[in-house]
């Protein structure tokens with residue numbers, strides 16, 4: 089980028105700077121006069137044509153910049169060498185960014201005068217107003233000036249005498265009236281938050297000298313890049329612009345696997361809502377403040393035992409940052425959950441973080457588009473997705489337009505697949521840039537500590553070492569929960585006091601323990617509360633143990649344990665309809681209410697939200713595997729996987745057929761495929777995506793279980809023979825083709841294992 093500078097003696101000079109080393113500068117916005125009177129790059133380099141009228145606005149810009157403490161300034165007439173085609177093309181593509189990055193933009197209005205005022209005042213005694221001239225100024229009718237108004241954060245307007253008229257914020261009512269652009273856009277809200285149609289409306293009626301510029305001048309406003317091809321005409325330029333907008337939209341849609349904002353909302357609600365007074369302590373915590381204020385503190389690791397409130401703390405921190413960060417800062421976050429295969433792996437974490445960044449600032453998609461244009465959606469979910477995502481992510485974090493950026497990842501310990509890779513990535517990237525600040529949270533796992541140790545600028549916030557603050561936060565939580573219970577269940581004061589007392593003395597600074605006991609008390613009649621209190625032992629595991637015992641001795645033990653066993657090995661939370669289809673024992677329970685009741689009986693471990701069954705907490709699932717596996721899985725977890733695999737293929741064989749959504753036209757885009765009502769595939773969504781995973785995690789890999797292997801081969805062969813294409817159609821309707829491809833690769837490996845273990849038999853002759 090070239091910049092101008094006036095020396096102390098008033099000498100004008102021009103300097104070139106590389107992208108990473110551009111000093112602070114002011115920028116001029118104006119409308120062109122007669123070409124011959126504008127100062128060109130050649131004029132400056134040769135020192136010719138010093139009498140051109142165009143020097144007036146250059147002098148104005150230089151003086152104003154100096155007054156504002158800026159040494160350098162940029163003027164389009166002479167800072168671009170328009171005779172050099174490559175430079176012109178680069179400048180057109182960079183212009184929005186140059187205006188955006190300028191410290192101040194001065195709009196020089198050569199057709200608005202303030203001096204006229206004094207003259208008119210003398211003649212008529214009526215004060216002259218510059219506003220009418222301002223409203224009809226040529227500046228508001230030109231194409232390129234739209235981005236010059238929108239891109240910089242400070243835009244100041246000057247009359248032809250160089251008198252300041254105001255800025256885009258102080259004049260926003262007037263500017264809105266003239267341009268139809270909303271206050272929010274003039275106040276600097278990211279343009280990506282306005283629809284493409286609205287942004288295009290702002291451009292209506294504006295003209296450009298070259299017809300193609302109508303489209304080229306919109307690229308920054310619409311977050312796309314368009315290399316200029318003068319001569320293609322307006323139609324050609326707009327056609328390419330639409331094409332780029334379409335590609336950008338597809339790219340952002342393809343990155344999106346799940347929106348972390350929705351996951352955060354869901355997690356917060358499933359955990360009973362966020363209590364601000366139970367997390368605000370962190371804002372005054374010395375380690376947290378150091379992370380926030382110190383440039384050299386880039387990675388904060390929040391660590392603590394299960395149920396200490398890390399996830400809720402991070403939800404609170406996200407809210408606080410959202411409210412307090414500067415407008416051009418970015419915030420991206422991800423909440424891992426081991427029980428949900430959409431959000432329990434390293435690739436999903438990067439994809440979620442990237443989605444949030446690109447969604448807030450679509451111009452960052454330029455780093456994704458190079459690869460995405462070639463690979464499409466499979467870039468993010470094929471076997472090489474991790475490698476591609478880490479490269480893209482590193483480019484995004486290096487982007488020059490990135491200001492302060494916050495990256496937050498909760499529950500690293502719940503990243504089931506490729507955690508070491510994720511830790512390595514966080515350690516590396518958090519050391520790379522002082523502009524990017526990271527917070528991660530996890531349990532106190534030595535393996536995580538070891539990896540994060542490699543980060544250069546890290547601090548840690550241990551909840552155990554901040555026991556006093558956590559204890560006070562838990563106390564507030566207990567008080568709020570007990571008030572709520574007492575009010576809803578109309579406790580007498582002595583019962584309320586006893587509950588408060590029991591919770592306070594046994595919670596051991598563990599939020600989750602309090603939440604579980606209160607959930608239990610919710611279903612306890614008030615006459616039984618005092619008797620029941622003593623049955624809630626301190627410590628999470630003891631509490632789970634008691635809950636397990638309660639389920640095991642109940643009349644519904646058999647069915648509840650089965651529901652728990654199946655739910656524990658599923659790869660994502662399932663809807664009630666999916667659960668009923670997968671659990672054989674629920675087949676005869678034909679009404680929804682009874683199923684809900686059964687799930688309620690497992691209530692200490694499971695919870696229902698919007699018809700979907702979730703584990704109350706990861707620690708509940710951990711407990712089932714570690715300490716109750718003999719009770720719930722009976723034989724083994726692999727056996728449960730095996731049964732789900734068989735059940736899945738039975739469901740799919742029954743439900744999959746040709747053109748399940750009645751689309752009729754082959755090749756309809758899947759995004760237009762609306763499920764019929766009722767949806768014929770309501771039970772088969774889960775089996776369609778996960779049957780191979782269950783097969784792989786069942787016993788069939790082992791030669792010892794030859795019988796199962798033979799049975800698996802037979803069932804899989806039959807299924808693929810009859811339903812393979814319909815299965816692909818199902819995957820496509822569920823937008824899970826990428827996952828299907830990965831699953832097929834897994835199946836192929838499994839077949840190869842069978843083969844090498846001599847289970848494969850040519851005489852039966854089937855191949856995959």
Ligand SMILES: Nc1ncnc2c1ncn2[C@@H]1O[C@H](COP(=O)(O)OP(=O)(O)OP(=O)(O)O)[C@@H](O)[C@H]1O
Nearest residue numbers: 359362363366394395396397398399400599600603
């Ligand atoms: N600030 C808060 N407001 C409301 N509820 C809270 C808050 N902090 C913790 N809780 C309650 O405590 C429970 C456990 O908290 P959370 O899930 O955040 O713990 P965690 O430390 O992330 O646990 P784990 O490491 O086992 O995942 C939540 O389900 C919620 O009921």
